[in-house]
Structures are given as C-alpha cells and as structure tokens.
Amino acid sequence: MRVRDYLGISGRNQRYLARGMQLTLFGLLFVALERQSPNLLVTTGTGLAATFLPGLLERDLGLPMDAGLTLWITTAAFLHTVGVAGIPGTGSSLYADVPYYDHMTHALSASVVTGVGYATVRALDEHSEGIHLPRRFMFAFLVVFILAFGVIWELVEFSIAVLSSAAGLTSTGFTQHGLDDTLLDLVFNAIGGVVVALWGTVYLTGISEVLRERLDARSRD
Template identity: 55%
Template sequence: MRVRERLGISEHRQQQLTRVMELCLVGIFFVGVDRGNLGIMINSALAFAVTLTPAVLKRDYGIPMDAGLTLWITTAVFLHAVGTLGPYQNVWWWDHLTHLLSASLVAGVGYATVRALDSHYTDVYLPPRFMFVFILMFVVAFGVIWEVTEFAVSGLASIVGGSAVLTQFGLDDTMLDLVFDTAGGLVTALWGTAYLTDVTGALAARLDARMQGSE
C-alpha cells in the first residue's frame, strides 16, 4: 500500500494541495517584487515553472504523472521557495528538509531514466543492487555540483555587489547538505521506486516507438 493510501489522502485532495501551493508560489513572487528581492522572484518563478512540468510531460509526451507524483514535485519546490522568505536563515532545519526532498526528486529522475534505458536495450542489464548504488551515487554527484554552483553564485554576487540567488552558509553546512542529499536518495532507493513504475514503463515505450520509427 502506498503512503498516500495509508494516510487516506484522496487524489482530489492531492490535486487541491498542489493548486494551493502553486497559488502560494505566485504570491511569493509578488512578495519578492514588493521587497525588491531578485532571489525570491527568481526562485519562486522557477519553482512555479517546475510545478507545470508534470502536466507538460503528460500532455505532450504521454508520461503518466499521477496526483501523488505531482504533489511530491510541487512540495519540494514550494518549500524551497518559502525558504527564500526567511526560513533558510531563521529555521536551522529548513535547508536540510529541502535538500532531503529535492534529493529524493533527483534520485527519482535518475532512476526512471536509467531503468527505462535498461528496459529498452535488451543487451543492457542493471541488477537491483547496482540500481540502489547508482541512485545514491547519482544524488551525491548532483549534490556536489549544486554546492559548487551555490559557491560560485555567492562568490559572483559578492564580487559584483548584487544579491545572491543561491546562498551557501559555510563548509559545515555544505557537508550537512550532502548528508541529507544522501538520505533523500536513500529514501527513494528504498521506497520511492514503486511510485515510478508507470513512468519508467512509459519512457521505455517511447524509446521503443522512436527506435521503430527510425528503422
């Protein structure tokens, strides 16, 4: 039984929660406009764009994105945008929570893509144990790239005298971020892959159709 079924959250309720967070993201954008804070505006706008991705994937590419997956994605980017309003600076665990959720999404993307390739190519076989390790390594690698990007953006902002869109809070915080990134990948590796079965199947089918069309 899936987590949302255990919690008794209906599909309609999940959709409602997603819409509420999308509206809140629009509100956060205008808070950024009112404060003249470019970081808030950019992060909320990008977060809102990400919330539209499931609908685009479903409409244009036939990738099944159910209400639970959409809510998962929306929650991760919504909490990140909320963090730019102050919780990142004032709530010690907020950054760790967002890294945990974001890492679980990154792990999901990596898993779905590689599993689809595994299903599509008959001469490729990826054992379950390899997939488990791959998910963790993929998330850690992405986390390192993200931390380097944060450092570069913060450094550039200090040089040009502007406000940083992404902020790094020191080496200790970076190491903790990577720990929570790994935890997020672990969550997906242990429990999240079951939610991605339909997605991986659709991706593999699309690869098969493209291969047949090119012959």
C-alpha cells in the same frame, strides 16, 4: 503501499494541496514586486514555473503524472521558494532562521532528481538486452548518482554565492555556511536518494514503462 494510502490522503486532496502551493507562490510574486527584489522575483517565478512541469510532462509527453508525483515536485519547488522569501512582513528567511530547513529541502529536491535518474535508468535497463542492472546495483548507482549531482550542485551554489556577493546582491537562495554545512547537505541528499532507491518502484514504474515504449518505438523506426 503508497504514502497517501498510509496517511489516508486522497488523490483529490493531494491535487488541492498542490494547487494551494501554486496559488501561494503566485502571491509571493507580488511580495517580490513590493520588495522590489529582482532576485526574489526570479526565484519565485522559477519555483512557480516548476509547479507546472508535471502538467506539461503529462500533456506534451504522455507521462503518467498522478496526484502524488505532482504534489512531490510541487512541494520541492514550494519549500525552496518559501525558504528564500520567508514569511511576508517578518523580514526573515526560513533558510537562515529555521534549523535544518536547508537540509530538509536538499533531501526533498534530491529525491526528485533521483526519481528522474531512476525512471530513466530503469527504462534503459528494460529497453536494452545488453543492459542488466540488478536491484542491488540500481540501489548503489542511485546513491552514487545523487551524491555526484550534489557535489556539482554545491559547486554551483558556491559560485553563485561568490558572484552575488561580489555584485552586492542578496536573497539569491544560494548561501554557503561552511564546509560542515555542505557535508551535511550531501548527507541529506543521500537520504533523499536512498528513499527513492527503496520505494521508487511504487511511484515511478508507470513513467519508466512509457519511456521504455518510446525507446522501443524509436528503435523500430
């Protein structure tokens, strides 16, 4: 059973939610302009661009991006961007003022990254006769994959934070809060990876099949 079936949210309502998030991010572009904040403008523009990624993948690559997958990716981009921008007029950042907000966005973003890894690895598994990945191995692989990705990402965040601080820049969205915070981020990354490892087949089988067909066609050529 999909989450939308359990919650009773139709595909149409999921599309409305995703569209509403896009419009909100579009509005935040003007907030960034009003604040004269190049960093916030880049963050908001990047987040808004990410919300159009599902449509591009479906139109240009033929990947079956249903309303649930679109909402999943859009929510990850939306929450990160809003976390950096905060609530207009308050001068606050959700990342700084809301407990565990950073960890929640880490888990959600990690689930998206793990989803990409799952769809790709499963397509390779089904395409190649020389590759066989049992379900338990797939589970372990995805958890290790997202943990490794998380470590690399934390290093990137740390580097950006150091360089931004040296340049006197603020609101980059890549603030470091110490080793304990970093370790907790990795724990939530693992949680996001475990969720996809357990229920990825429900949402990502269609994408894996299309990728496998592309690989099969390329092999025949």
